[in-house]
Amino acid sequence: MNDRVENDIMATIRGLIDEEHTLRSTSEGLGPGERTRMREVETALDQCWDLLRQRRARGEFDQDPDEAEVRPASEVENYRQ
Numbered sequence: 001m002n003d004r005v006e007n008d009i010m011a012t013i014r015g016l017i018d019e020e021h022t023l024r025s026t027s028e029g030l031g032p033g034e035r036t037r038m039r040e041v042e043t044a045l046d047q048c049w050d051l052l053r054q055r056r057a058r059g060e061f062d063q064d065p066d067e068a069e070v071r072p073a074s075e076v077e078n079y080r081q
Contacts, residue, residue: 043073
């Protein structure tokens with residue numbers, strides 16, 4: 001497996017989680033722009049987690065993890081966690 005790519009994905013996930021926590025900690029509530037950004041962050045997190053799972057599954061079954069691709073938001077946003 002390409003650990004560097006997975007490390008990059010995990011770094012992106014950590015950054016998005018930090019941003020999500022910052023947005024959620026706003027005591028006066030989220031404005032329209034912040035709500036939009038929150039949805040974007042949540043979607044990006046879903047896509048990153050999905051990509052990471054794809055890469056790991058491909059590696060587990062002796063397939064090339066680099067062939068995993070980011071799936072459209074419409075496909076990953078309704079996954080059960």
